[in-house]
Amino acid sequence: MGTIGRAIALALDSGDIPVQLAAVHSRDAEKAGVFAATLSAKPPVLDLDGLIASSDLVIEAATQAALATIAPATLAAGKDLMVLSVGGLLDHPEWADLADRQHCKLYVPSGAIVGLDGVKGACAGRVDSVTITTRKPPEGLDGAPYVVEQGIDVYAFTEETEIFQGSAREACKGFPANVNVSAALSFAGIGPDRTRIRIIAVPGGTRNMHDVEVIGEFGRMTSHIENVPSDTNPRTGKLSYLSAIAMLKEIAGAVRYGN
Numbered sequence: 001m002g003t004i005g006r007a008i009a010l011a012l013d014s015g016d017i018p019v020q021l022a023a024v025h026s027r028d029a030e031k032a033g034v035f036a037a038t039l040s041a042k043p044p045v046l047d048l049d050g051l052i053a054s055s056d057l058v059i060e061a062a063t064q065a066a067l068a069t070i071a072p073a074t075l076a077a078g079k080d081l082m083v084l085s086v087g088g089l090l091d092h093p094e095w096a097d098l099a100d101r102q103h104c105k106l107y108v109p110s111g112a113i114v115g116l117d118g119v120k121g122a123c124a125g126r127v128d129s130v131t132i133t134t135r136k137p138p139e140g141l142d143g144a145p146y147v148v149e150q151g152i153d154v155y156a157f158t159e160e161t162e163i164f165q166g167s168a169r170e171a172c173k174g175f176p177a178n179v180n181v182s183a184a185l186s187f188a189g190i191g192p193d194r195t196r197i198r199i200i201a202v203p204g205g206t207r208n209m210h211d212v213e214v215i216g217e218f219g220r221m222t223s224h225i226e227n228v229p230s231d232t233n234p235r236t237g238k239l240s241y242l243s244a245i246a247m248l249k250e251i252a253g254a255v256r257y258g259n
């Protein structure tokens, strides 16, 4: 029931998508209840087991830490799962196997990144490198575990400054609420250890930006997004929830566009 969860709930409540919001879940049931009461559907606020039991598809939009509980519980119950805290999937390849055994689906929307269709196509052939460069204003990086551990003052920079360079797997540990896009890119592409990421703090920046470059036998592909930070979480760009809403529409519909 954070930024993404509420945006999805509101989209479902508008009635534009043929999907019913069965229930919501939060650590703070009272706070969630206040929000749920504003929806015309008035979904019940349930504990996790109750939510899973009453749903066909569970959408995780919480944290990587919460995903460690939500994913195995949902999949073990044979229910489909959509994951936003995508970095939390990196160290759990067994969840894909569990979904397979339970005949249910694990969905990862593109979220705040663009071009994963092309990356998937490219990876059907030989790909030599995948690199993502993430640029965020200080507010979009503040408080990340890596920033805290390294004692980096993200507000002190006067010009664009690279604060991290490494693999997507390392980045998702150091920046679990900031670069889930690099995990989605890894799954679409060449995996979290070969996918490289640079994270750049942009003083005075107003957009969360991600530049992806893929080089392979197909040639070279680049993508660029300038994502407006959401109103309630500066780390999260608006396309994050719009992408999840679009994926829900496709799941509920008969036609699927793109790859």
Ligand SMILES: NC(=O)C1=CN([C@@H]2O[C@H](COP(=O)(O)OP(=O)(O)OC[C@H]3O[C@@H](n4cnc5c(N)ncnc54)[C@H](OP(=O)(O)O)[C@@H]3O)[C@@H](O)[C@H]2O)C=CC1
Binding pocket: 001, 002, 003, 004, 005, 025, 026, 027, 028, 061, 062, 063, 064, 065, 066, 083, 084, 085, 086, 110, 111, 112, 113, 176, 177, 178, 180, 181, 184, 232, 233, 235, 236, 237, 240
């Ligand atoms: N894939 C992508 O492209 C993107 C992914 N993300 C990721 O998606 C996730 C959600 O993002 P966003 O909505 O912006 O984050 P918010 O911080 O706005 O909301 C997260 C919510 O999760 C709740 N929460 C935390 N722990 C638990 C738990 N154990 N059980 C239930 N609820 C819990 C928090 O509520 P409270 O603290 O009140 O309990 C909070 O309301 C994050 O992990 C974020 O990094 C974000 C942007 C893009």
Ligand SMILES: O=C([O-])CC(=O)C(=O)O
Binding pocket: 111, 112, 176, 177, 178, 179, 180, 181, 182, 208, 209, 227, 235, 236, 237, 238, 240
């Ligand atoms: O919205 C963004 O820029 C991406 C983001 O927070 C994430 O990937 O975790």
